[in-house]
Amino acid sequence: MNKRFTTTIKSYKAAALLLFLLLSFQVFAQQPQINAEIDSSSIKIGEQIIFSIEVETDSTDLVVFPEGQTFDPMEMVESLGADTTTVEDRYRLLKKYSLTRFDSGAYTIPQQKVIIQNREYLTDSFRVEVADVKVDTTRQKMYPIKPAVDVPKPFSIPNWIWWLLAALVILGLAFYFFRRRKKRKEAEPELPPYEQAMFELKQLDNSSLLQDREIKEYYSQLAFIVRKYLDRKIYDRALESTTSELIAYLELRKQSGELSLKDKSIDNLQQLLKRADLAKFANSRPDVITAKSDRTKAEHLIKDIRQVVPEPTEEELMLDEKYRTEKLKRKRRNKILAIIGGVLILGIIVIVVLVNTRGFDYVKDSVLGNETKELLEGDWIRSEYGTPTVTITTPEVLVRKAVDRDDELQEMLLGSETFDSGTLESNLYILLITGPVNPEGDFNLDKAVDGIYENLENQGASNIIMKEEDFSTINNAEGIKVFGTFNLENPITGGPIQKEYAILNFGENGGFQQVMVVFDEDDEYAEEILQRVENSIELKNQSN
Structure with missing residues (x-):
């Protein structure tokens, strides 16, 4: 009995083990399979290799291949589309990338x-050899180095030109509308006083102001017609005077015998003007019958004044014409002054807003111009200079120049090349020196840096303040930065010019490299230029 029971247990164990193996094989068979390879492990500079990734998985699985520059230090040139093939109930995906490298x-x-x-899932890593392109200098014809070519500055319009142009446009538009309005007035000459008043009263009768119960506007026009007639015939300030001032003037003229106007006419005028004032300023609303009555009184008043005021003589007409001409000139002059004043006030408002938001220096530099600001915002140039090569970005191209070196530096170098832009007295001066080190000489970077003070003195600098710190370029070339301030004599006034400077010194690639930037003290635009120049310096290893 026990033997049979033991045999049964062993059979169950064997069956369970067989089932486990079958399940494990099935799970293993369903796991994704990933394979990566490259078509070549050795290329020349600039050649391309194909990096392939093959994935075999279920058709329902979502596969995401690497994208972007994940192959660094190799550079991805192109990401090719994925090819898909079917293997039984599984998919096989093939993704290819084109890679290259431009340094050996x-x-x-x-x-x-x-x-x-x-x-x-991670693929395998691969090692790639990138070889130099061999150049046989014994068979290759060599040419001398071409001289530096001055690149003309691109034409740019100063900012103050735009401000002046905007002001001229505003003045031009104002003058255009002023002339247009003047021509319109000249094209429509005004009738004589009496005929003009009758014409305007007829226009008022033809209007629908009374029917629309626009009593306020009706009285405004009626009072203006009467005042205008008085202004042209009796009192040249009738339009500007108050009702009481106008009535007092008429009564004074009547008492002096200059105006034989009836008392009833003056009373009717006073009632008319007061009713008009109440309608305009006190929201009084006379009835239509009263308004029509006042209209009739206004016509009678104009006719009475025409009878008592004699027609002007020829001499009076000439004097009146001269007066009106002078008055018109004054009005025109006042309008022009008002326009100019408006433009000036607008300009002052704009300047005040810009000063409060951007600062006074920004407004001054934008309107009057600033040389270093224009250099900072202009088109910069990135180029390689000399041997050992120094790659640098500058606002202007550096031009080769010949300079005499001190004996100590000459002994340490086999020769040197110098490139610069500007002058030491200008707003911005950039100098670059590079040359191979003399293997038989005793070159020491600290020793070369010690000669900077004497070199600045030889160029006329005084009150020199020097500071020193370590510096590294974007490609990790180590050097020494010397910076500080000094004074320079102004060649025109003889006074001192306060300068800031930064001198970067390197001993890389078997040579000596020096970059100097000098600019006016407290020039924030020049400080930004210095930072940009420092961040652009690159000393490439010539073996690569």
């Missing part, structure tokens, strides 16, 4: 990450 050396393509159904 040995590089390792890092492992690439492939995501399948939110799980990450």
Whole structure:
């Protein structure tokens, strides 16, 4: 009995083990399979290799291939589309990338990450040799170095021109509308006083102001017609005077015997003007019958004044014409002054807003111009200079120049090349020196830096303040930065010019390199130029 029971247990164990193996094989068979390869492990500079990733997985799985510059230090030139093939009930995906490198050396393509159904899988890494392109200098014809060519500055319009142009446009528009209005007035000459008043009263009768119960506007026009007639015939300030002032003037003229106007006419005028004042300023609303009555009184008043005021003589007409001409000139002059004043006030408002938001220096530099600001905002130039090569970005191209070196520096170098832009007295001066080190000489970077003080003194600098710190370029070339301030004599006034300077010194690639930037003290635009120049310096290893 026990033997049979033991045999049964062993059979169950064997069956369970067989089932486990079958399930494990099935799970293993369903796992994604990833394979990566490159078509070549050795290329020349600039040649391309194909990096392939092959994934075999279920048709329902989501596969995400690597994208972007994940192959660093190799550069991805192109990401080709993925090819898909079917193998039984599984998919096989093939993704290819075109890679290259422009510097010689040995590089390792890092492992690439492939995501399948939110799980990450890594490919193998590969080593690639990038070889130089061999150049046979014994058979290749060599040419001398071409001289530097001055590149003309691109034409740019100063900012103050735009401000002046805007002001001229505003003045031109104002003058245009003023002339247009003047021509319109000249094209429509005014009738004599009596005929003009009768014409305007008829226009008022033809209007629909009374029918629309626009009593306020009706009285405004009626009072203006009467005042205008008085202004042209009796009192040249009738339009500007108050009702009481106008009535007092008429009564005074009547008492002096200059105006034989009836008392009833003056009373009717006073009632008319007061009713008009109440309608305009006190929201009084006379009835239509009263308004029509006042209209009739206004016509009678105009006719009475015409009878008592004699027609002007020829001499009076000439004097009156001269007066009106002078008055018109004054009005025109006042309008022009008002326009100019408006433009000035607008300009002052704009300047005040800009000063409060951007600062006084910004407004001054934008309107009057600033040389270093224009250099900072202009088109910069990136170029390589001398041997050993110094790659640098500057606002203007550096021009080769010949200079005499001190004996100590001459002994340390086999020769040197000098490039610069500007002058030491100008707003911005950039100097670049590079040359190979004399292997038989005793070159020491600290020793070369010690000669900077004497070199500045030889160029006329005084009150020199020097500071020193370590410096490294964007490609990790180590050097020494010397910076500070000094005074320079102004060649025109003889007074001192306060300067700031920064001198970067390197002993890389078997040579000596020096970059100097000098600018006026407290020039914020020049300080930005210095930072940009410092960040652009690159000393490439010539072996690569």
